[in-house]
């Protein structure tokens with residue numbers, strides 16, 4: 001398993017499934033788990049502290065509202081952590097974005113955009129990081145990008 005996708009709640013899956021779909025398309029081995037710093041702190045501790053030893057190379061963490069999950073995960077693993085701010089009902093994800101992006105110096109979380117675009121880009125960014133040491137994956141990523149470019153019509157229909 002190369003990538004671990006974690007999310008604060010089952011309700012985040014609607015957003016985070018887009019990270020999973022991209023990784024699936026690109027043939028990157030991944031797992032998805034519901035893990036919450038607030039509601040299941042022991043599960044988070046166990047997940048983050050064992051992630052590297054289990055062979056994961058990177059973690060994508062999505063959460064909404066007071067989104068402490070990505071930062072707490074980053075504090076307990078040397079693996080790179082990409083954070084996806086899930087769009088919250090009360091504040092449209094601005095709360096999620098700020099609480100994921102505004103980490104204190106020393107504990108980085110690579111923060112993506114709010115919602116679906118962020119989840120897609122977290123998957124793509126994870127793939128491009130892994131592709132640095134995986135030629136076959138680099139080739140699949142190049143093909144994915146070329147297909148995306150190809151799909152953009154020059155004339156609106």
Ligand SMILES: Nc1c(C(=O)O)ncn1[C@@H]1O[C@H](COP(=O)(O)O)[C@@H](O)[C@H]1O
Nearest residue numbers: 008009011036037038063064067068069
């Ligand atoms: N931000 C966090 C954390 C965390 O950061 O550990 N755990 C749950 N949550 C968030 O609470 C929101 C509402 O959750 P519910 O839909 O379960 O009430 C979700 O977006 C989740 O990410």
